[in-house]
Amino acid sequence: MQKRSGFTLIQLTIVIALLAILTAVGVPNFLNWLPKYRLKSAARDLYSNLQLAKMSAIKANKNCRVKYYKNPDRYTVDLLNKTIRLSDYKSGITFQGPNNQTFAVAAITFNSRGSSNSGYAYLTNSGNTAYYRVGPLTSGAIKLQKWGGGTSWK
Structure with a gap:
């Protein structure tokens, strides 16, 4: 007798059904996670660019300004000739806080x-599913906080 190798049609159908179930469960979760991830990435980049502006001001022994613009949502770091557009992050990232603050x-x-003047920039995504605020204190320390609901920032 010859030994037959390979998959049966039933085995192949079961594997395809399992993949379909995993995809049906995984895709919606991924689509909910992606905008929050992009928002967090934009907030961390703003935090990093504020740190970079601070270090550039110290290194060059000059003032360095980070300027915010609303339409279209973007910010610039003048000493570095750098412009960051929030639209590049996709997911509708904009300057907006939980109470419609921008900056x-x-x-x-x-x-x-x-050291610097103090003030936060507020970020959210198109679904307003999360909020971040980023900004320096007058001492120059820079804070990145996530909205915890109610009146609390974490």
Whole structure:
């Protein structure tokens, strides 16, 4: 007798059915996760660019300004000639907080000592599923916080 190798039609059908079930469960979860991930990425990049602006001001012994613009949503770091468009992150990332705030001040200026004016920029995605605020304190320390609901920032 010859030994037959391979898959039967029943085995192949079961594998395809399992893949269909896993896809049906996984895709909606992924689609809910993606906008939040992109928002978090935009907030972290803003945090990093504020740190970079602060260090550039200290290094160059000059003021470095980070300026926010609403239409279209973007910000610039003048000493680095850098413009970041929030639309590049996709998922409808915009300057907006939980109470319709955008940013406390139109520009943050770091001086040669690393201190700055204070003020937060607020970020959300198109579904308003999460909010972040990013900004320096007058001491120059930069904070990145996520909205915890109610009145709390974490």
